[in-house]
Amino acid sequence: MARLNEEVEALLQEYSDLILLTGGDAYRARAYEKAARSVGGYHADVGELDFKGLLEIPGVGKSTAEKITEYLATGRVAALEKLRAEVPPGVREIMAIPTVGPRTAVMLHKELGISSVDELLDAAKDERLGGLRGLGDRTAENIVHGIEVMRQSSGRVLLNVALEQAEEVVAELAGVTGCVRCAYAGSLRRMRETIGDIDVLAAAEDSAALMEAVAALPYVADVLVRGATKTSVRTAKGMQLDLRVVPPEDWGAAMVYFTGSKAHNIRLRSRAVKAGLKLSEYGLFEVASGEKIASATEEEVYEALGLPWIPPTLREDRGEIDAALGGELPEPVTEQDIRGDLHVHTDLTDGLAPLEQMLAAAADRGLGYCAVTDHAPNLAMQRMTDEKMLAQRQRVRALDRHYKGMRVLHGTELNIDPDGGVDWPEDFLAGFDLCVASIHSHFGADRDAQTRRLIRACENPYVHIIGHPTTRLLGRRPAVDADFDAVYAACARTGTALEINASPERLDLGDERIPAARRHGVRFAVNTDAHSTVHLANLRYGIGTAQRGWLTKDEVINTWPLRRLQSFLRKRRP
């Protein structure tokens, strides 16, 4: 199951939404929303906290703490149940459509009796939305488009959601008597950015106990298929989970088969055929004799096919087999290679944890350096001022002396304005050790304007890293339209790194764009963009993405020793 804090976060967020949908006080809703986010990012497990401990979570007061306590004790919250009874679940779902907020959702429900996304789509098709006040053709179009965007991603969940679920299942099943090995496979093991279903593989002589155990997991809602080698279930969150059990001696062949990708496997199998072999989930066999020649480990299977072991993140049939044959398979960057995080927020802007806590958490993770990069003034909602930033710098300098093994850099995340300019004049920018610059508005600017904008930001001698370069949000917002090839060229020319933002909602640059940037000789920074101490652990998703983009350690600036990084950061400043 998800971390308890996330469960409570979801609960409080739902409560906040329902307050808005029932016409409650907007500030009250905001208070719950803030509490939700705060609980989600809190370092301690809410299940371990007493009432007083709960009150110490920022944004959690008596009323919220009581609801959390009630939930922990009884599994439900009476006040939430009451609101749930007033609002059809579909109405809240409608609110999730981009450009549709609570007002519109309620209006649609009251005026047209619409209480599901499907009904809304029908109404739009029948042109029944036209008559409503404040809702013209353009809005109707936007709603339909918003639903399409939402639907495209439906059935798939973000990598982190699936991975957390899978790790829990694996831990559970590994403890079942008779289970020799257990691991997740599939697109999850390949670290794809979204996951359709979870594949778990187990090795055992007898599958019965494992099949029993998976069907009995507490968060399993339905058992779809149940057999001797495979059981499929649907979890309470609507994800499909397939468990396959194989004999221990076939573990390797089964892992290759179930890790995929399908295209990679087809390549492997056709290679096998040419050698008079046959590859399946049960092993690699000689066709003539039927003799099994490899199956116990992945390494053995690859070796028998004349290949080195290929890391799962590369198994996409993007040339990895030819590269392996030519001895040119890259050694992908790993989480252990990362020495520092170059994009981290604190509660000075929209982060949740104070500076000291963020740095303590970063030091705990063994980082050799960490750049604090709070938002700059042009993101008006963050209310940044020169004074606040300079005061933070003083604290950063003091803390830098405090940590023995970790250097603390003072940076900022600048806003790239529509013309490509950034916050602050050059003399102020010169005071930062590092500047990330990102797009936070005007996502819809046309291709030429967006391209010029990003290139101009690269050309700024004080901008070191372009943050979340395409600014997409997975399943919610597409990438901005720009000639990214031209942007990559500008990055290479100006010595500006591109971020691989490790937030599972972003993963930006995405793996499919990285090779093109690489070809231009661009450098990368795998950053967490952490807004809480918990987010520092998102690094693994950024690393997965970097690996899928074939990045090696040397191409990632935050694997470098500090001195090399600092010389890179000097860029070509005046």
Add this chain to the structure above:
DNA sequence: GCCGTTTTCGGCCCGACTGTTTTCAGTCG
């Protein structure tokens, strides 16, 4: 509902964009 204090009330990230309304409401970051 939470919080801070100019502390038991009164404010709450604020500005921009979009679409439709000709002066603003809703949504978003």
